[in-house]
Amino acid sequence: MSTRVPVSVIVPIKNEAANLPRCLASVKWADEIFVVDSESVDGSIAIAQQHGAKVVQFEFNGIWPKKKNWALENLQFRNEWVFVLDADEVLPPAAEAEFAQAISGAGDIFGYWINRRFMFMGRWLRHAYYPNWNLRLFRHAFGRYEKLTDAPTNSGDNEVHEH
Template identity: 45%
Template sequence: MPDIPVSVIIMTRNESKNIVACLESLAGFDEIFVVDSGSDDDTVALAAAHGATVVPFAWNGRYPKKKQWCLESLPFSHDWLLYVDADERLTPDCAAEIADAMASDARRDGYFVGYDYVFMDTTLRFGRRIYKLVLFNRHKGRFLDYRDHDIANMWEVEGHYQPKIEGTTAILKSRMIHRDHEGLFHFFERHNRYSDWEAALRERGLYDADLETQPGPRTLLKRIWMRMPCKGLVIFVYAYFVRLGFLDGRAGFDYALAQAFYFWQIGIKQRELRRRARGVS
């Protein structure tokens, strides 16, 4: 079978524990870029040894951030891009579905992909699902500027929002796998940083801009979710009971609780920002 005519982008910094498995899962793609931010482990050497084109990246503290910089700066051979994190793995079924989509005359301008999360060495089959818009035509997509440089713990990569697509989108039936070998410290550190970012954007009224990237029923559902109180409790009930997370055993309980804690963090950090705005210490 010929290589899939899609350019893959993997953004890295010290991902030696993850990068090999990630690249091996992408072996059927024609072009892979690893865009590295000064790794001081074996990430770069491992990526090059597995055939990826390694591109160094140094953020200048301004927009564009890393995802949009890749979109604007890399010498792509193809119009279609797939953004993959180093701790993610493409399944053979997902690769085959992407190949079919590229060969179809009816393809959309972008595709959401769902993820099976490996948490505490357990592949979660139930619970709340994560979908990301990671496959799109580069002429139809861009990452929005959120004016977030002053937010505490902000960094070079755009937050966990989706690219804006000028066109139609769909959801792939097959899924990718998310498995991070860095452990729970890295997991909670990342969520602590994300919750700082999301709380600040919510308070500035900027987070709703993300809704522009999710047309159709997903937009309506997210608008309702944005205005719902007690999000931590709601997300736990939804993930653990409605979405049958309890069928994943202890890992399902722990993951649902971690998701609830994340949304609780956002809420309490929003209240902290309001207190500071009123001059209350």
Template identity: 35%
Template structure:
């Protein structure tokens, strides 16, 4: 009979005082909570400490992948559940995680279905559900890659097992704040591609932008999500435009400086 494995919930934070309490409450049953904070100027660290988390600080920002791996290094549990402050573990997902800890498979990693909030509605289509992400895994076997954005867990040939239950994701609560966040991601994406020598032309900007809208609205059945589905299609198109337009601008800025 296998012994129950210990679980470490790991978060990276920066100025998450508004969202963090509910996130931590949803995983208060974990054996350990580790928070690595990147220079918050609000009550984030205090809130985490009051909730019983082990709180650490970093003085620089190396990108999401490296930061997650740094945070994982502070954990001591057999298994890691990697979360963001705007996520909440629902009771059915908690039960599924606890079942894994009772009957672990070290050759497997586990994915959670995220229910993403968009302008007051948890989306069921538009490519936003089930939006599975690998978040539960054996600490000593798996690591995050070093990408600055859109980081992922290096799972190798591990089996990916889908957990029951949902991970609520309060990703889109404020339109301007979300757009600022998307613009940051788009710039980081473009700068990384520019560093790799990638370029794009006007046609690529137009085709990728229009393609992002129609993929969300039609292929991913965004029209079934009502007004929010149409708005999300526009937001996705805008994000895609920002990515490729920034990449185009970076290439032409360098060319202009060389003249």
């Protein structure tokens, strides 16, 4: 495709220099890419900038899922549609045309479920969490992640207790 797909991609990271080049290259066709960083010190910021991503610093606000909801509520998106992609994930080349087609004829559809495939050493793990449908492509005005807890996620007491 010759034009950018009108999607804003959100990539939440912290120290993802090893994964970020492949991840960002897989969505280079997106109109806008935000990397939401938590004070990375491994060169992730420079890598994101080299790939044309807008880097935004995030400070934990005590609400889980922290970065994703914060990004949806605070970033100024150019596009109606957003796609959330973790740094260790890569989209196949066919995603560009599929996304463009899906959002151009979306009408009253507000989101699309994406089926993930888990890969290990370049091979698809066919019996590992497959199918694994996730709502990742959606109109940002209508989507938020469920707030799982307002309490700290780790109490520091990690032992198994029997009752």
